Amino acid sequence: MLGDGIGSSVRKSKLINRRMFLASAAKAVVFFGIIGRLFYLQVEQNKKYLTLSDKNRIRENKLPPIRGEFKDYFGKIIAGNLDVYELHVIPEQVEDFRVLITRVKQILELSDKDVDKIFKTKKKQKPWETIIISDNLSWDEFSKINYYLYDLPGLKPVISVGRNYPFNESYSHVLGYVAYASKEDLSSSEIINQRHVPGLRVGKNGLEKTYENQLIGTNTIQRFEVNAYGKRINQLEVQNGDQGNSLRITIDTEIQNYTNDLLAGEAGSISVMDIYTGEIIAMNSSPSFNPNDFLYGIGSKEWKDLNSNPFKPLINKTISGLYSPGSTIKPIVALSALENDVIKPSMQVFCSDSIDFYEQKFHCWKKKGHGYMQLKNAIKQSCDIYFYEVARLLGVDRLNETARRFGLGDIVLKNFFANEKKGVFPSTKWKKEAVGQNWYLGETLITGIGQGYIQTTPLQLTLMTAQLANGGNKIYPTLIPNNKNLEEIKKEMELNEDYDLPSSNPPLVRNKENVKFVLDAMFKSTNEVYGTSYSSRIDDPKYQFAGKTGTAQVKRITEEERELDRKLEQIPYKERDHAWYIAFGPYKNPRYAMTVLIEHGGSGSSAAAPIAKKLFKKIIDRHEEREKIRNNKLAI
């Protein structure tokens, strides 16, 4: 019994110890398993979890980049920045959205309509996308929100960057405007996409759009440590961004503003160019719009009005408007005929009042005709019959070649505007390809007076005039000052007689005497009796300029209408002729070329030339100031 007891006791001890040993072995295995797991998480996958941990705790706050400014030729700011106080919220980061908005409604005294709009936006968007509660807080409202911010978790008062155009509508067509970046902006530009923050405004049009990548600037990035509830605990670092590059352009604000006044109440365009450097001094299109209206997003009604306005304020007529050039083409027609030795200046044509070609009647603008005409007189008095004859002798293809060389039918400002139009300067080949028909002689005749297929932008005519005025040399129009040495350009133009030699400003003609002839005719047209713009002349040699009028028909005039001979006021607006005037000056030592277009203005001599006269005075008065800047090469 006792032995049994001892025996069983030993067995019991042995059993317990054996089982305990087994259990301990199992424990060791599990503990090593835990160590293995720790090793896997903490050593092998450390990087992954460290990243996740940082993602948990670090929130980046990207501030809007500060946009570069635009300055005019004299360094005056024409597109600047202003602070805009905005209120953002990300629904996902808010515990109770409705309560928050109710509080905000009380503080900012929002209307029920505003609140409805916020909830509508919330429905449309993803919960992690920012809702802009207000993009236009006053400083008082902004401070008030900041004061209550401690019990408005999730609300983000943001100082954003807005655009300010101090000269309102003067520069709208050149600079364009900025507005909130759209989905298309984000998908089309990698840079915008990277630097985007809610409420970021980007260029939508004009130079604002063209130079977007240079202007936009880089974001300031603040890094915060946040806790699990999204509350900021402390700021870790700030990575300061850089303001975008500021751009100085060639335009003179004084002249630009003046063109605005001159075009007031009209639909039209004015452009002024330096005939040697190609710098554009002024470029305006009327009517215009106020780009500041787009700052907080334009209302749908206002947008609709702009779009449906028959005078097309959103179109930059200077580069995107296509018109028949009318008689402003005549200097080129004459030049082409002389260059090709088709006629002599002494060629005589009798102008009755019309001429028949192949049973078709072609009229001169002047009732009863000009009588006997020679080339110079025909330009001066703009005789259509004479130019029908010149065009007939010249042929459209040779005319096309000269006109193209002077810049007609092609983009003038390369790489500046996405919406510049090429227009058309027709040729027999062009008609075959574009229309699919053979060329008719009658079409040559009307091309000779700037009607028919021919379509030019006002700026093309400015370039043409500038390249005539500088003696027939190629220039490169620009909106960014190129700081070229004026004397060098002039010298090079004089020396480069040879048509085919490589040169930065190559001659566009064989014989520069032909250009001089045409320029003289234009002088007579403005400054001699019977000249078409004689009434708009300035006798003072300082301001004296030369020009050519143009009156472009917008529809075919029927014989009945010709008989009626209505006054301008009697014709419906849309049927009135476009009024053109191209000019250069001062005549003795020319420097500037310009084009004035008044849509449906009637005749060039009555509607366009008087505007050019006023403008010329202004330009010449500003000339010295401008030269000071040029000569000092002031870094502005």
Add this chain to the structure above:
Amino acid sequence: MKNYSTFGEVSFFQKVKSIDFFLLISIILLGLISIIAMYSTDISDGNFYHSFNHALRFGIFFSLMMLMSFINIKYYYSLSIIFYILVLLLLIGATFFGTTVQGSQRWINLYFINLQPSELMKIAIIIFLARYYHRVQPDAVNTIKKFIIPFIILIVPILLVLSQPDLGTSVLIALSGIAVIWLAGINIKYIIYSFLGLVISFPFVISMLKPYQKLRILTFVNPDRDPLGAGYQIIQSKIAVGSGGLTGKGFLKGTQGYLDFLPEKHTDFIFTLFSEEFGFVGSVLLLILYAFIIFRILVIGSNSRNYFGKFFCYGFAISMFFYISVNMLMVLGMLPIVGSPLPIMSYGGSSMLSMMIALGIVMSTRIYSREIIN
């Protein structure tokens, strides 16, 4: 040969000398580590509520443990059934009349302490079964007669705790009990049968679970199922541990902890916080400390002349292993989040109390290792 059989014959000095100082120092060390970790959890709150309470409890219950060390083991033997019944009564009280927190009725308010009897039951079950098997011969263990009592003793508290509902604690009670029964020599096939029985009753158990517990099991299977909801705890815990790296982010620098990404960082996820701040090296050292404590308890058990002490020490050692590994595997994303504290480290009075009671009995086993209980 000296007779150590009675209480009075051993001088106090000899008793002090026979204390297992390795174990004692390890416990103190663990206590200090736990207070340091608790201090770190308090940083984001800006007060020292948890660390102060934790240190206070550790001090009080550690003193209790020391006191218990010098009480003869035979008294524990004779009090074991009463202790079990007392805890069972408290458990019944808590289950039916207790305080409900987060959908689970597991606390009983004793005015000076909010007691969680299920925590005490973890120890009570070991004491009761150690006493029971003290006398049972290995041959008799597998008889129905000797099996039915342990089965009832075990199943009643398990069902009570399960109905609170508290899945984690009931599993740990079951594991503690089974550990002792297995040590006593039960045929392994009974355990297998019981396990099969459990599998069969699984649908029944599932139907008893609260929705949040069902969710936890689903979430364990795939934590990314709902990363902001139920999977959040596991994901954040893994991020905290993983981002700790080899040597950790440094004391008080665990961002997951002080920025509150870590859920329940005072209690079940204290190891995660510790691991984030002290890294792989710190975590392994802590694990080694636990393993060493378990090892010392086993040594004490193996040196015990009485089966009560041996069963208790072995049973408690295995249970402690279960507490530690279930908690760690849970926070490391290898077990579902069932809610089980890490011994001594986690905040919570009941858990600390039961650990210290158990360690007190272990120390007593050491001091009275030659005591023979008839």
